[in-house]
Every structure is written in C-alpha cells, then in structure tokens.
Amino acid sequence: MPFSRFSFPRRLIVASLLLLLLIGSMFAAPLLTSADPVQIAVSKRLAGPSWAHPFGQDEFGRDRLARVLYGGQVSLTVAFLASFIAMAIGTFIGLMGAYFRGLFEFIAMRVSDVVLFFPPILLALLVVTIFGPGVSTMVAVLALLYFPSFSRIAYSETLRVSALDFVEAARALGTKPRRIVVSTVLPNILGAISVQFSLTAAAAITVESGLSFLGLGVVPPAPSWGQMIRGARGFMEQDPLGIFVPCAALCVTIYAINLFCDRLRDVLDPKGMEDGKDSVSPAGRQTAAPAKLDTDSAAELRGLTLSLNRGKREAPAELVRDITLKLRRNQCTALVGESGSGKSLTSLALMGLLPSSIRPSAGHIAIERKSGAAVDLVSLAAKEAEKVRGDDIAMIFQEPMTSLNPVLRVGVQMVEALQAHRKVTPEEARNRCVAALDRVGIPEAEQRFDSYPHELSGGMRQRVMIAMALLCEPKLLIADEPTTALDVTIQAEIIDLLRDLRANQDSGLSMLFISHNLGIVADIADRVVVMYSGEIVEEGPAGDILSDPHHPYTRALLESMPSLHEEMHSSRGDRLGAIGGTPPLPQARPSGCAFRDRCPDAKDACAATHPGLYPSQDALRAVRCIFAPEASSFLKEACDEPCVA
Amino acid sequence: MSRALLEVTGLTKSYPGSGRGIFRKSRVPVLRGIDLCIAPGEVLGLVGESGSGKSTLGKTVLKLIDADKGTVRFDGRDLAGLSKEELRTARKDMQIIFQDPYASLDPRKPIRAVLSEALDTHNLHTGERREARLKELMDMVGLSPEFLGRLPHEFSGGQRQRVGIARAIAVEPRFIVADEAVSALDVSIQAQVLNLLADLRAKTGISLLFISHDLSVVRFISDRVMVLYLGRVMEIGPADDVHFKPAHPYTAALVSAEPGLKPKPGRVRLTGEIPSPANPPSGCVFRTRCPYAMDACAAEVPKLRRLGKTRFSACIRDDIPTGAQ
Amino acid sequence: MIRFALNKGLAALLMLWIVGTIVFAVLFVVPGDPAELLLTSDGAVASQESVESLRRQMGLDKPLITQYLDFLAGAARFDFGQSLIDHVPVGKTIALRLPRTIELILAGLFLGLITGIPAGTWAGLRPGRSFDRVVSAANAVLISVPGFVTGTLFIYLFAQVLRWLPAGGYVSFASDPLLHLKLLTLPAITVGLHLFSIIFRMTRASVLEMRTHDWVRTAVAKGLRRKLVVRRHVVRNALGPIVTVVGLQMGILLGSTVLIEFIYNWPGLSGYLVTAVQQRDYPSVRAVILVVSALFILINFMVEMLYSVLDPRIRL
C-alpha cells in the first residue's frame, strides 16, 4: 500500500537525506567557505589544496570549493526551476487534454509529438543560436524540452484514472467536473508526475552541464560545473583535481536524484519490488524420500503443507495446510473452494510450478509416470522434471487470453510442446497438431494453426490450450478454472468437450478439475474435494457431497447459490443462506477450527481442538468437523481417555 | 401498468472502430434500438454474454455515455433536454454500483470522505445531521460505523462492494443501475450482497436495473428479465417465466448452459462463436448459432412479439419446442 | 501490414514537414529583424550595410512565402544554401561529416547491444542474486555519469596516465585503418557505455516483467527445456520494448554525440554544429538540425516497423 497515512516511507529516507545534504551544502555555501568564486588570483593558478583552498585553485586561481558550491547553486536552480515550469505546464495540458479533450488534447498529443522529434540537445542548440546563451535561455530551453514528457504522462495517467470506476462514480453522483479533476484525478496521478519530476531534474542537470561544457550554457564568469570541467580540461595532466572535483559533484548530484526517483517509484508502485511469480526456474529444492503411490491412484499428496516465506522478520505463513489427497486413476476429482482457499497452489505443487517464495514445508507429493514409476516434481532435478511435464502430466489455466504467448503463432507453440517430448519431423508435427486442433472442435484447423492467439476468441484459445495439453496423451490433466473467464454458453461447450475427451482417450485420462462453482463440478466430477482457508474440509463422491453435505461450510456454500434454489425469489421475501464474514488470512486463522468464526453451528468445543479430517466408516468420504457424523467414533474414543474427561 | 419511472425508446449506440489514422474502420454498433421501461420499485434484470452491450446500456440510461439515437425519459423528463446543471441535479435520483470492488473506490479516500462527498454534492444532511446520516448509511449496508475512518485497502471485496452500495444510496436515489455488482465476489459473499440489495429494495422501494451475465442470480433478484444478444433484445418477461419457460431459442440455450446440480431436461447446446459486434449477422443476430435458424431468419430483423401481458420475444418462428407454450 | 506501413510512413512524412517548417519559422518568431538579431550577438551593434548584405545573402529580402517554398524545395534536394561564415555549401559539409557521426553511433550501439542485452537478461532472470546486485548497483552509478564526463575521465586515464590510446582526432579509414580504429575506440566505448546502461536497465526490467506472464508458466508446464522457455517466451517477448527504447536512444544520441565528438575531436556533425551555434551561422544550424531530425524520424519509422514484426498484435 502506497502511503500509510502519516509515516514517511522508510525506503525513501537514505535518498532524501543524501539529496538534502547536497542541496543544503550548496545553498549554505557562504557558511562553508568565505572565498569568492569569481575572485581571480593569477599568481596562484592551479595551486594544490591548502587550508584556505581545500580543493585547490583553478586555472585563474579562483577557489575551487567556492566554485563547486556556487556552481551547484546555479545548476540546481536552473534544473529545478526548469523542471518545475515544465511540470506545471505539461501537467496542466495533459490533464485538461485527457479530461476535457478538444483543443487541449490536440496540444497535449501533437505538440509534444513534434518536440519529442527533436533530439534534446539539438533543440537546445537551436534556441541558443537565436537567443544567445545565458541562464534564462537555459531555463526556457529546458522547460520547452521537458514539458512534453509531462503532458504525455499526465495525459495517459489521467486517461487511466478517469477510466476507473471511482471517477465514473463521481460523475454519476453529479459532482462538478472541476472538483472531480482537482480532488479525485489529480491526487491519483501525482505519483507518476513526481517520479517524472525527479527524472527530469536529473536529465536537466545533464543537459545544462553539457551545454555549459560546450560554452553555450551558463555564461562566465558565473560558475557552473560544466564550465569548470571545460576549463580544467586543458590542464588535466598537471592538475587532475580540476576535473575530478566538478565531475564528482555533478555525478553525485545526479546519482542522488536518480536514487530518490527509483525509491519513490518503488514506494508508489510496490508490486515492482516483489520477486513476483517466477515460473522460469521452478527448480528442485530438497530431495524428499522417494515418492510412493497406491496402486489405484494417478497422483497423491500426503500431508502437504505449503509455506510462504515472508522475510526474516515474520514467520512463514502456511498457505496450504496438511493436504492429503488421492487422485484416483481415470477419475475426475474436483477441487472447490472460494478464492484464496489454496486450490491453485495445490495444483501448482503437483506440477512442480510453485513460485519461488513458496515451498513445501512438510509432506509428500507423488505422480505416476507412464512407465509406472512415481515422481515428485517439486524435488525432482529440473532436467528430469521437464521430461515429466507435458508428457505424463499436463495443465490448462484460467485465463485463455494470457496463457498463450501473444507473439508466436498457435502452431509454433503447439509444435514446440510436441517436440519437447517426441522426435517428429516438422511435417509430422504439423499434421498431428492440426489433427489435435480438429479433435477439440476448432473449425478450419489448418488455417487456425497459422493464426496468432489474438486472432482467436477466448473459447477458441481455451480449445487450443486443451489440444496442446493433450498432444502427448498425458495420464493426468490439471484444469485450473478452465471456464471461469468464458461466457456461459461457451463454458458449457468446453465442459462438454473435456468430458468427451476424457471418455475417448484410450490410454485413460485422470483429471484434477479446479472450480469455485459447485454447479459445474456436478457436471463433470466423480469426486469432490472442498477446501477452506488452505485445508480440505470435506471430500467424497460428487453425488454424496452435493446432495448430502456434512460439513457446515459445504452446506452453506450450497445454500448460498441462487442456481440451486430455483423455488426462491427475492420479491417473495426469500433470502439466500449467506455465510457471514470473510475467510481468514492464512497468518490469522482462528484457533481450533478455521471456519469457527463464520460457522453457524460453532460451539465452545470448536475453539479447543483443531478438527482432523475424519473418514467415514466405508472410507469413501471424510469431513473436518467435530460435530459431523464421521467424527463421532473418533471423539468418543477421545472422551474415553481419562485425561480429556 | 403504473407510470414508468424510466422509459427508454429506440436507444442506439456505436463506438469508433479499431485502427488509427486514415484507415480507421467504420463504427461498431453496440446497442441497436433498445426499448425498455422500469416501474417505480421494480427490478429489471439484464442478462447477456460479453459484448452484448449490457454495461453500455446501463451507462447510457444514466447518460454517463451519450446515445447516438433514442430517448431516455426519467420520471417523465427527457434527459437529453436537460442542461448540464439540471442533469447534475437530476443525478441525485439515479445512481450506479460497479462490478470491480477494487476499482470503484478511490484508494486515497477514507470511507467517510467517500460518503460525505456524495452528500455534499447534493447538499444533503449538512451540519450536525451529517454524522448521524453516515452512521445510518453504514448500518444500512451492514458495516460497523467504526469503519468510517478506514481506507479502502483495509476492506475485503465484499465490504468494498457494500461501501459502493452505501455511496449509491447515500443520496436517496429512486433508481440504481447495478452493473455486475456481484459478479466479482465469491459465492458466499455474493449471497450476502444479493440479500442486502433485496432488503434495500423491500425497505425503500427503489428501482433497479440489475445487470449480470449469471442467469440464476438475475432470476432471483429481478421482477422482470431482459435478454440481450449483440445489442438487441431477444426476450423480455417476468423473471420466473423467462427462466423456467424460455420462449426464445437463445434464452433456452442460456438457461440450459447454466451449470446446476440436477441435469436439465431438453438440453440445448450451442455451437460456434459469438459473432464480432463489428460485423453482426443480417436479420436475426442469433441466427449463426441458432439451432432453429431457417432462410427467412436472414431476411429481416425479427420484431419483439407479444406473447403475454408483459412477455415479448424476438423470434420469427412460433413452432419451436421451447418452454413457453 | 502494408496498410500499417503506409499509415506510419505518411505520418513520418507529415512529421518531417512540420519539423522543417518549425526549423524554418523559429527565426521569424522572435520580434525584430532576423538578420539584425543574428548579427547582434554579444550586444554589439551591427552596421546597416552588414545587416543589408546578410539579408540579401539569406534571401530575407524576398517575400516570406517565397523564402519558405525555396527552403522546402532546397531541403528536398539536400541544398541548404551556403554557410554564413565560410560560404561553403552546407549540404556538402553535412554529406562529408554525417557518415562519421553515424559510424560512431553504430559502433557504440554495437557495443551497447552485445553487452547490455545478455547482461540484462541474465540479471532479469535471477533478480537479487549476486550478479544482478553488482551489475545493477554499478549501473545505477553509470547511468548518473553524463557522457562528456565519462569521455573526459577516459581521456585522462587511457590517453594521459596509461597512454594506451590517442586522446582524440581522426584519420579516414582508407588512409590508415589501424589508426582509424584506435581513434574510434575511446569515443565508441564512451557512447557504448552510455547505451549499455540504458539497454541493461530496460532489458532487465522487461525480462523481469515477461517472466511473470501466464504464457511462461504454460511453456514450463509443456515441459520445454529451460533454455527454450527463456529464449522463446521471455527474451523474444522482451525484444519489443527493448527495440523501442533503443530507437528512442538513437534519436537522443544523434544529439548528444555532439558532446562526445567535441571531446574527442571527432570531426562529425558536432564540431560543425558547435562552431555554427557559437558564430550564429543560422543556415548551417538549421540544416544540421533538420537532417538529424529527419534521421530521427526515419529511425522511429523503422522501429515501428520492426516492432510490428516482433509483436503481431500491433498490426491492427
């Protein structure tokens, strides 16, 4: 979160202090040295450092310390003044252009375009030719150079912000346009503008000193860093200090501004700082015991706990807790639960695609290969894991719009998937891929093979993803919300397709289907596993769970779905069975049962024990609730023990 | 029928096509002659797939977007005839709730400022009564008044959506457009918000245009339902009738595609893609995917035919075995 | 694609015309007589005759519209009139000096690309590891050092202290290839270092961003070898933004090599330009700026074409 209201962001402290120190020392020059920066002493030309002149004297015998400090004043004043003018003009034009369109928009876009097409230094030189060098020319030139970037940024940021719903909401409320701009739009683009301001200040100092270096900027005898370097150049063999001092001053100042700018950007846009999800290197981390599998399962998780590393200060958060899950061969197991319940992480762990900040802190993973061997992709060496992914186990994702690489043709992406596991000639690869596209119901598969993803609709892309996943006839397919982003009619088509493909793959296909919609699950799954706050709370055959849920959470989920209550209507006073509150964060689960503070059936006992996943007598289903029928035998046993009673 | 609060006739809207410079493509029609009316206290549900023009319709009736053609009358007054200032004042009576609970609140404004701004705009509950009103609003949407000082990021999605609702009802409007107001929420939270809207309606007698792509959500909350496809109305009628006895082949397909626990009788599966709004089919826009399409369907645009007192369907065939007979 | 190219090409021509018009008009925007303005540089008062003769020489006595059309027609034929100082045709001088500037920039670009892209990719793929930390920190310093400072320090170090390379100057490749290359080395490294810092930063950021996209996960899930994932699904996608930044930098460099050429006595456009500015030789300044801006526009056009090849979504 950008600014917690009153504290100064920690990441900015060092950069701000450095910047303040530099600026402060330049403007406190009269206190730091009594020397006069323009006082010439020809007899002391190029004299070395002394007490009176700590940085020595220059080619005219002037005090170098004074010149650096006063020169800094000039450089900084020129740079900041110019940046400020550029910011004021540019922001105004950009803001007006984006919000009110019309003439302002034309100026903001076209005029800036033109200015941006002159290389900066050249534009400055053109103006200097006409007006002659000098400080005020300098400020004018730099402001002219840099106002377009401000109007660009202000323009695009305003467009972005105005498209956000809260600006629309203000319009819908009838708030006056002027007030919307000032109190809603402006504060939200200020971050980007201030980053641009520091960028501009750094660039302006560079250009100013460059021009002064050429003798076309600040006019002598007024001191400036560029000029000092220019002057000292001729004598650098005798007196290298002459170039070092102004060079160092210039570079340190620019560095300080750049540093400030970088930090400011981090503070305003914290997501850039995070490592993010890194799928490129999901390398093996530890070697677990060799994976083992029951004879009838395609994959198994045993006691899997996934922890998020939250830095040195905080304890890791257990995002997924103690998951024991068996995917039976040739069956479709559905994983359901609300967002954040850990469904996707569980499936990524199976694929060995966990983000680098999350690691399994306990438990075992095992997947059956075609050869019959069992492997664990999280701890397998990268080279070995590559052989398993795509061949023995495949995955399709929620967002068909972003799951395919936008710059490569569909065919290229399919062929590379095939060639990763099979030695095939290009021709054969093409034929097999076209056939696969055909099989998933893509019309004109030959042509689609050469299409780019953006030329296909969302439904088509999801079909391509499915075709690609099944190219090597994997034994296990993981589908992570494959239809959530699609329209209902398209969703129905994709579900039908998945069901048919499963029935028709001769080598057999087990599936892990992830969804938050119990209705879809009823359509496709053999078994259902319900997750809540990182734990499995109930599992069993789909029909049993959906018609007779034993866990209060599953029951509440079913109650809250309007599609399952066709007899109810709001106008008749009916209300859905909503669950109050929201799911807890993984690091703040209540003691005992994690569902306790939202559970309609909660009793005191629920806070005392963390319920286990109690299996039913026939072992077909299991529930994590101390009041479930399955739990009774376990708890009675517990009560028999004297210490508990 | 009582006098309509909102009356829309012949609403048409297109967007500029893609491409820039001299090769700009022609305009893309998004709404093509929509008629509708909403009575005081009525909830009209609007369903359709993406690109059907639902959000555009919602924003055009509020005049947040200007229509190309057609009139919108609110409480008998033509909104196009109002001056800027009059329109601003009129906005007190018509509000909107958005889909994305994260984009719909200014990340920099505490909830108190959000609600106060709404009241300030129309000079409501000024002075001492302000605080009491803010508490009352928080109460109405089921949030603790202690939360007034908090910033949006301190809330969950469902709570933010409640704040969005509080902002909309703060000015005591008579009509609200709820654009996919529950679509981004998890089921359990979605049920909370649906119940809240139903309670508000029961208590205040407000009218709603409830937009959603989820047919059963719309059926639960609405009195009447309107089905949109590629900018045209396919069917409109009482919610339960449209849902359980769909008259139009498209509605039938929508209902049947709806996932549910029990298998649906008479399953209709569509094939093919939703055509691009940039070049919609001639005649009946649904004909490229309609299982009952015949040559005549391409010839002209089917008119909405009256099937019952408040029931209309835009299909030229009346021999289709859907639920309406 | 053709339509896209045509569209962009037309826009480039239009821009060229606007830039030409501005360069022409700047002199007339300022109140007062242009000829007098140019002659009264340091507060000196110009004599009536000299103003008159300058007016005639620059064609300022003709009607404005004629001057404008003459200027455009001349520019189209690469004829920019004569220098006010040495009376050599400006076009000729530019034709002689421009290739040297381009050589320097291309040499620098080559160095910047072959170091910046691999280093940026490597750092972007392993953020926070030691390579990334060291190079990124060094780069933050590097990016804060203006080119003319690097140049000055290089001359001090390599030419004066170590005496490895000459401090500056120029001979043509034809007359002494080895010396030509020796003289090119320091300026090229100076330009290259500047480009490195920008290309490195951009590549790193771009790779860092690309690798979080869903399609990378898809590629890994397909079982592609890591190298292939990086090459085809990360670096390939990052190229688009990199090309854009490099193109923009080329344009900026066309201007800022002025300083570097000046330092190393490299007789490209810059020496000419700096003298022209100092002596207020307006026709020369105007011509150089027009030619350089035209080049910038051309580069930009090529970048847009290249981008549309790299990213098919652009060709709409």
Ligand SMILES: Nc1ncnc2c1ncn2[C@@H]1O[C@H](COP(=O)(O)OP(=O)(O)OP(=O)(O)O)[C@@H](O)[C@H]1O
């Ligand atoms: N500002 C705009 N400029 C151009 N096209 C637009 C704009 N807003 C919407 N559209 C297009 O208009 C069509 C209808 O948009 P609208 O958002 O109203 O549909 P929708 O049915 O609500 O879709 P969804 O369910 O995806 O939100 C879409 O094809 C969309 O791309």
Ligand code: SF4
């Ligand atoms: S253990 Fe208690 S709180 Fe948890 S689900 Fe069962 S009844 Fe509810």
Ligand code: SF4
């Ligand atoms: S008019 Fe024709 S195409 Fe349209 S819905 Fe009716 S039968 Fe289908």
Ligand SMILES: [Mg+2]
């Ligand atoms: Mg919408």
